[in-house]
Amino acid sequence: MRTLILSDLHLGNGGPYDIFAGAAELPTLLDSFTRTPTHVVLNGDSFDFLLNDDPLTVDSERTLAQARALVTSAQTAPSLQALGRVLAAGGRATMVVGNHDLELALPEVQAVVRGALGQPANVASRLVFRDGTEPLLLEVGGARVLVTHGEHNDVANRIDYGSLLSTSRVGFQYPPGSVLVKNLLNPLKHQHRMRYMDLLKPDFQGAVMVALGVKPDALKVLLTTGTVTLIRRLLENQDLPPAFAIEPRDANMPSEADSQLARTLAEVDLDDEEVEALMSVLDPQALNAFDNPDALGRARLKLCKAGFALYARLHRKVAGTTGTEYFSLEPAKDELAESERLGKKFSHQAVVMGHTHAARWHQGNGRVYANTGTWISLLRLPAPDASDAEWGDYLQELQSNPSLDPSKQRLARVEHRFTCVEVAPKASAPGATLRLAQWKDQGLQTLGSAELPAGS
Known part of the structure; x- marks a missing residue:
């Protein structure tokens, strides 16, 4: 059966925090896959249960209310109904749990x-749910494709399935990244209209630094949310056993600790004057920041550039002047290493992930790696060689247009790149064709394609 793989839709509840950008496009894409039976795989973060002000606890009654708000939203419901039409046409669907919708592991959710698909129970039952304790292993035309969301390899967003799936859920804690969203990013968006915070996902550490640079006084909220406890949890989370038994990394590869909030903030090269100026804004008992505005300006610029650098590292190139050629599909070394590890461990010819929001394509060593990208907006950055003055203009625009009003976008502009992976069995021979594609102009445009032989 032909297979369509999507991830990181972040379907919302219609509230002010919503970030799903494909409300018009996704139903049309899904309807285009009703002509022949199709297996739709929604590979994590299909919904976003963090886009509200509720306490961050798995409470059955509250979680059910959140789920109902999500599936009935005017922006979300048409996509779910389109998924139902895929099932009614003889297809099936698999929804993989991600770190933003770990509530999907609960049967009541x-x-x-299923009730929102607009189909009879016998049709809706063709939608099945999977947690991330093991990757999804597909066989299409005899070709083997491994699918996993990817949060298993991200310390800040790794899910403690042992506690989540237990009957009592005693001891379960949300990943540190989720805590950052609830305790920091949501208040920044609500109180200071910093909509661009969401576009920096999933690198929440970078978002913290950008917020410090654009509007440091807004980060006083951070000091009231147990920052020290959160940093401690980020570090302690390194000991959480990852899903499907990750082997120790090679000593020459980047350490997982490099992605931690504490290390990330510490790596910003602020001199003593800049630290003092920044703390005078964050700490009401410190001296007034305007005693040294030059030092504060330097600190803010460094923090913003460091935070955006983490975002740019995921997308490789989110800057430029050549039309829509802002994004590189070539993965970083750590992404390739993990895809190669999984492919070898499970003996699969192709590995498909999500989570990073960065569409990827790579062929090599007899294996294919693809990342399905995201269906939220992406933020264009200044060119890599931009001057401090150009960065200053960019940050000034973010200050004056934090909600990213399209009519006011000049430098800090958003882009959309609705991507997916399609795996189609060959018609006349064993094997399958796997392609990374972008939905554009009412059709799928191929970004990368590979022929997969049937496995032995």
Whole structure:
């Protein structure tokens, strides 16, 4: 059966925090896959249960209310109904749990989602749910394709499935990245209209630094949310056993600790004057920042550039002047290493992930790696060689247009790149064709394609 793989939709509840950008495009894409039976795989973060002000706890009654708000939203419901039409046409669907929708592991939430498909129970039952304790292993035309969301390899967003899936859920804690969203990013968006915070996902550490640079006084909220406890949790989370038994990394590869909030903030090269000026804004008992505005300006610029650098590292190139050629599909070394590890461990010819929001394509060593990208907006950055003055203009625009009003976008502009992976069995021979594609102009445009032989 032909397979369509999507991830990181971040379907929302219609509230002010929503970030899903494909409300018009996704139903049309799904309807285009009703002509022949199709297996739709929604590979993590299909919904976003963090886009609200509720306490961050797995409470059955509250979680059910959140699920109902999500599936009935005017922006979300048409996509779920389109998924139902895929099932009614003889297809099936698999929804993989991600770090933003780990609530999908709960049977009562699964029932709410099936009920929103607009189909009889026997059709809706063709939607199944999977947690991330093991990757999804597909066989299409005899070719083997491994699918996993990817949060298993991200310390800040790794899910403690042992506690989540237990009957009592005693001891379960949300990943540190989720805590940052609730305790920091949501208040920044609500109180200071910093909509661009969401576009920096999933690198929440970078978002913290950008917020410090654009509007440091807004980060006083950070000092009231147990920052020290959060940093400690980020470090302690390194000991959480990852899903499907990751082997120790090679000593020459970047350490997982490099992605931690504490290390990230510490790596920003602020001199003593800049630290003092920044702390005078964050700490009401410190001296007034305007005693040294030059030092504060330098600190803010360094923090913003460091934070955006983490975002740019994920997308490789989110800057430029050549039309829509802002994004590189070539993965970084750590992405390739993990895809190669998984491919070898499970003996699969192709590995498909999500989570990073960065569409990827790579062929090599007899294996294919693809990342399905995201269906939220992406933020264009200044060119890599931009001067401090150009960066200053960019940050000034973010200050004056934090909600990213399209009519006011000049430098800090958003882009959309709705991507997916399609795996189609060959018609006349064993094997399959796997392609990374972008939905554009009412059709799928191929970004990368490979022929996969049937496995032995």
